[in-house]
Amino acid sequence: METLKFKTNIKCGGCIATVTPHLNAIDGLEQWKVDTDVADKVLTVTGEAEHLQKEIEETLKKAGFQGELI
Numbered sequence: 001m002e003t004l005k006f007k008t009n010i011k012c013g014g015c016i017a018t019v020t021p022h023l024n025a026i027d028g029l030e031q032w033k034v035d036t037d038v039a040d041k042v043l044t045v046t047g048e049a050e051h052l053q054k055e056i057e058e059t060l061k062k063a064g065f066q067g068e069l070i
Contacts, residue, residue: 001030004053006067007040008060012044022063026055043067 010019016034023032026051033044045056053069060067 001048002052003007003044003046004056006043006045006056006060007070008034008043008065008067010034010041010043010065017065018066019060022059023056026059028052029055031052038043040070042070 006016015035016036019034023029024043026049027045028048029047029052031043031047032043035044042054043060045052049055057067057069
């Protein structure tokens with residue numbers, strides 16, 4: 001299992017609600033959470049997917065957000 005953290009522009013509960021169905025649709029993604037209390041709005045993901053980083057970045061982009069691995 002792999003855990004990755006991304007700096008994002010997901011700022012609030014509404015943004016989380018928007019991105020939720022997109023992230024939940026990723027095969028191999030076990031769990032995810034966004035910490036909107038920190039300046040970098042860190043998205044932490046845990047999963048088994050072979051190309052998890054790329055999938056997360058592409059999925060965020062499709063949902064209208066940005067994510068950069070930190």
